[in-house]
Amino acid sequence: MPDLFAHFASGYLVSQPANLRQNSPFLVLGTILPDILTRIPEIIFDRLLGIPVFHFVIIFHSPFCLLLSTFAISLLLDSQIRLAGFFLILMGSFVHVILDLMQKQFGQAVYMPYFPFSFETLQWGLFHYNASISLFPVLLLLVIFSWIMTR
Amino acid sequence: MLSILENHRTPLLVITVFLLSLLSIYSYSFGNAKDKEFNKTLAGCISGTRNCPQHSVVVSAQVKNLSQDYFIVNIRTRKGARWEDLFDRKFDITVFGERPDLTVGDIIALKGHFSSSQIFQLKEYDIEAKWLREIKYTISLLALVLTMFIWFKAFGFSPTELVFFRKQNH
Numbered sequence: 001m002p003d004l005f006a007h008f009a010s011g012y013l014v015s016q017p018a019n020l021r022q023n024s025p026f027l028v029l030g031t032i033l034p035d036i037l038t039r040i041p042e043i044i045f046d047r048l049l050g051i052p053v054f055h056f057v058i059i060f061h062s063p064f065c066l067l068l069s070t071f072a073i074s075l076l077l078d079s080q081i082r083l084a085g086f087f088l089i090l091m092g093s094f095v096h097v098i099l100d101l102m103q104k105q106f107g108q109a110v111y112m113p114y115f116p117f118s119f120e121t122l123q124w125g126l127f128h129y130n131a132s133i134s135l136f137p138v139l140l141l142l143v144i145f146s147w148i149m150t151r
Numbered sequence: 152m153l154s155i156l157e158n159h160r161t162p163l164l165v166i167t168v169f170l171l172s173l174l175s176i177y178s179y180s181f182g183n184a185k186d187k188e189f190n191k192t193l194a195g196c197i198s199g200t201r202n203c204p205q206h207s208v209v210v211s212a213q214v215k216n217l218s219q220d221y222f223i224v225n226i227r228t229r230k231g232a233r234w235e236d237l238f239d240r241k242f243d244i245t246v247f248g249e250r251p252d253l254t255v256g257d258i259i260a261l262k263g264h265f266s267s268s269q270i271f272q273l274k275e276y277d278i279e280a281k282w283l284r285e286i287k288y289t290i291s292l293l294a295l296v297l298t299m300f301i302w303f304k305a306f307g308f309s310p311t312e313l314v315f316f317r318k319q320n321h
Contacts, residue, residue, distance in 0.1 A: 004291030008298060025305045028298050035291070043288075052230045055182030056175040065174055072167040075160050078316040082156070106260050106277035107209030116174055119181055130283060136290050143297075 002099055002132035004039075007031045009139040010099065011092045016146045026085050030070070030092020034061045034100070037069060061100060062115035066093040102126040160313075186230075194228040196268055197242045203265035207274065212246075213238050214257045221247050224259070224271075248273030 011031030015024035037060035045051040059065040070093060074086035100111055102124050109123035156163065193210065195201025212224035223245055225238040247270065248263060262275040306315040 003287045004294040008294035012297075012301075025302045028301055032294060032298055036295075039291075050230070052183070053179075055179040055186075058182070059171075059174050059178045065171060068167050068171050068174075072164055072171070075156065075164045075167075076314055078314045079157050081315075081317055106275070107262055112178075116177060119178075130279070130287070133283065133287060133290070 002103060002129070003136065004032055004035050005136055006132035006139060007035065007096050007099065009143055010095055012143055013146055016150050018150075021150060023084060023088050026088035027092040029073075030089035030094075031096050033069065033073075033089060033093045034066060034096045058110065058112065059115055061097055061111045062113055063094060063097060064116060066090065066097070069093075103129045103131070105129055190228050190230075193226060194239060196265055197226055197228070197239060197244060199268040203268060205264070207262060207264050209260060209262045210271075211237075212244070212259055212261055214253050214255055214259060215243060217253060217255060220250065221245050222250060222253060224261070242269065244269055244271050246271045246273050249276070251276050251278065253278070 008028060008031060011028040012024065015021060015027045020027075038057045041053050041057050045053040060069060067090060070086055070090040073089060074082050077085040097111070097113065101113065101122055104125035104127060105123055106129075109121035111121060111123065112119055113122050114120055192201060192204060193208075196203035211227040213227070214222055214224055216223035223243050225240050225242070226244055227237045228239045229237050246261065246263075251259065253259065257278060260277040261271060261273055262277075263271055263273040266272050305318060307318050308315050
């Protein structure tokens, strides 16, 4: 995966124009949602406790499961913000999946965008999976600059 | 439509979580069976009790010894938390091909094929330095904290109604 900051920045930076800023939290949450649901359990269970959960949680990088997850999250939103929240969180999570599909994994691809209809994996191999780390200083500066400008 | 959602929030939430759990189990059963089969083939290959895969494979290995033209590794054939239990240490595998800059004990992903049960022909490799992984985790944690900050600055949570609502001043 590109690091979580790159995903965060992708949602934060595009939602800073004045007419979109109010909905920034939804988009930002959406752009990191697949990793919240996949990587955090994976790090805790798989890497720290040795309980292999990868195949349980990788489904949260498939659009269909993100649709269901976003629906569940939107049920926890106040009715006045539910619809906007649902669509923007979903949009952010799809941006996340597209960015992840663009990267080049070593070996076989791991993401299953067609799940549960197919277990076929897919990767476009446009950049190395750690390439986003070298962009971190630039993205951090852009986020800080954007935050200062919109205060 | 929206009023149906509002009136049946809890059952809908339970059904959705249940459906996601079923999908998780479905994915796990497929993925786990595939992994088990691969690890079984790999363990059989390096012990000489099974035919090695004829196609290119990616394996995880720990470097045991280094030489000028080759290096010796132990291949990972198991899952688990204890790093020392994961690699099959009964069988040493000699890796020929490109000789990456390595030290003994490094964990490396190898892509290539077995020319015999003890010899691996390397095509590509990938090694992620520990410091790189730590940087990745640190900046990911920063993103998580910033997201929580942005979220809770904009929304409050009502534990009685179990909903996030937009704060008045936002």
